[in-house]
Amino acid sequence: RGYEACREEGHEKGHVMREILAALANLYYSGRQFDKAERYLQEFEEYFREQPGLNIRIMLLVYRGGLAMYREDEGFGTEQLKEACRLARNLCPGADNSFYIASLGEFAMACNKAGRREEAAESYQQAIVLLEKKPGQEFDRYRMINNMSVMYLDWEKPEEALSWLESVRTFACDLGGLGFAENSYNLSRAWQQLGDREKELQYLREAAPLLEQFYGGGHPKVKDAKKRLTEECE
Secondary structure (H helix, E strand, O other): OHHHHHHHOOOOOOHHHHHHHHHHHHHHHHOOOHHHHHHHHHHHHHHHHHOOOHHHHHHHHHHHHHHHHHOOOHHHHHHHHHHHHHHHHHHOOHHHOHHHHHHHHHHHHHHHHOOOHHHHHHHHHHHHHHHHOOOOOHHHHHHHHHHHHHHHHHOOOHHHHHHHHHHOHHHHHHHOHHHHHHHHHHHHHHHHHHOOHHHHHHHHHHHHHHHHHHHOOOOHHHHHHHHHHHHHHO
C-alpha cells in the first residue's frame, strides 16, 4: 500500500519510496519469493542511477548480497556483503557509522551460512564493540549477540553460545515477546548440545508458545520446538 501511495502521489523517486523498495526486497527474499524481490531491487537500482550516493550503494550491496545468500549463491553473496563493509567503513569513522555496523552484521550472518565461522565471529565481535560505544543501542546489541549465539550453536560451540546468551538474559526478560522467545529458544539449543535435558526443556517451554504466536505453526523453529517437546512425552 505504501508503494502504491508513493506512485499515486508522484513520489516515485523520493526517500520514502527508496526505503519502501528496500523493505519490499528484503521481505520477499526472506520469504523466498525471489522473482518479486528481484523486481523491487531492480527499481532500487534505477533509483541509485538517478540519485547516486555511497549510502545507497552500500544498501544495494547489502540487499544484493542477502538475495544471493537466500538463493544459495554463497560466493557472490559474501563478496557483495564484504564490499558493503569496506565501503561503509570508509563512509564514516568509528562507532557513529551505523551503515558499517549493519553491514558487519549482515556479512557475519552470510559467513556463518557459508560455514566461514572464524570470519563470522570476527565480524560479530567488531560490530558488538562498536555498538557498545553508541548510546541507546541496547536492542541492536542484543540482536547482534543473539545472532552470534546462533553462529556458535551452528558451529557446535555451546559453551560460547551460552555465555553470550546469559549475558543478555536480563535484557531479554525485560524485553519480553519475540525477543524473550528467541533468547529462550537458543538457550534450549545450547543446553541440548550440552546434554542437559532438564534445562533444555525448561527454556523450550518458555519459547514454544511465543514462537508460534509470532511465527505461526509452519515456521522451522516452531516445528523444532514442538518436536523436541513431544520427545519429552515419549
